[in-house]
Amino acid sequence: MTAFAGAIAPQPLARRRLRISSVIVYALLIALALIYIYPFLLSIANAFKTDAEAAANPLALIPTTPTLAALERLFANSDFPIWLKNSAIVTVCVTLGRVFFNSLAGYALARLPFKGRGAVFGAIVAIMAVPGVVLLIPRFLVINTLGIYDTYAGLIIPLLVDAAGVFIMKNFFESVPPAVEEAARIDGAGTFRIFWSIVLPMARPAIVTLVILSFQGSWNELSHFIVASQSPALTTLTRGVAGLAAGGLGQGSQFPLRLGAAVLMTIPVAILFFVFQKRIMNASSGAVKE
Structure with a gap:
């Protein structure tokens, strides 16, 4: 009975290690995905900024004063x-x-x-x-x-x-x-x-x-x-x-x-x-x- 209990005891530890490794892998994948998509999100955000705001703070993902001026100029000029x-x-x-x-x-x-x-x-x-x-x-x-x-x-x-x-x-x-x-x-x-x-x-x-x-x-x-x-x-x-x-x-x-x-x-x-x-x-x- 003692030997049988000893064989079962390591299972929770193995599961815990598997969960930790899974969390680490998913965290790395999420980080890589964010690194990959971040430049595209910056492109979208800067497309709705004014020239001054985009030049002053190009890495901001949320425009302070959203505007369609750049797109209007693109089609008009x-x-x-x-x-x-x-x-x-x-x-x-x-x-x-x-x-x-x-x-x-x-x-x-x-x-x-x-x-x-x-x-x-x-x-x-x-x-x-x-x-x-x-x-x-x-x-x-x-x-x-x-x-x-x-x-x-x-x-x-x-x-x-x-x-x-x-x-x-x-x-x-x-x-x-x-x-x-x-x-x-x-x-x-x-x-x-x-x-x-x-x-x-x-x-x-x-x-x-x-x-x-x-x-x-x-x-x-x-x-x-x-x-x-x-x-x-x-x-x-x-x-x-x-x-x-x-x-x-x-x-x-x-x-x-x-x-x-x-x-x-x-x-x-x-x-x-x-x-x-x-x-x-x-x-x-x-x-x-x-």
Whole structure:
């Protein structure tokens, strides 16, 4: 009986240690989360401050005299609406194009037997390892040679396909049971009909992931837009906000104006993420059926 009691006695101590360790881990995670989100909270707070208050106390999270003056000035005295329109056009076109073309390429690499398929996929993986900055000058030369410099086509076409998107779609299509396609082929469906009507609807989780990555990537793109155009009428949000950060509307800190533009720029991506968050988390559910 004494030995049995001695075996049970350490359990409360072990539980106490486990609780203490859990508290420490959660405290560290909360601290890291606050460190990560604090700059964004500062951006929101300073967007509603006056220039004088933002310059005097930029680290305060609560404005003393909240005001919309910076946002009003942003829309009235800058080309922010034009930047927003250009970014919306480019982002929507690029996102739709990437979903379509990346899906086609991914399905071809996953299912269609053709000579050199392994070499093509190896080249795509190799492109993923190349820094984007290295390709800027060749991209400019191609855009200029094709005569689409300073046009919407020059902003959109080079971004319609990306190696990462093809890689994602290929891996997902390889997880689809071949029996599904064989049954459709027996019923007389062609290759494109099988892809469009049967396989692509099953790839909804991968498509949602691709939509978010494509939207975020094209919305936040900067280097490509710098080499693809120089006309103020084709300026996107990233170039415009970068110009504001460099003092595009005058001298002084202008923290509310600059940070207000940055906050407005993040809203579409945040909305898209929160709308499709559950679908991303449940990406594996229903993807493969036995």
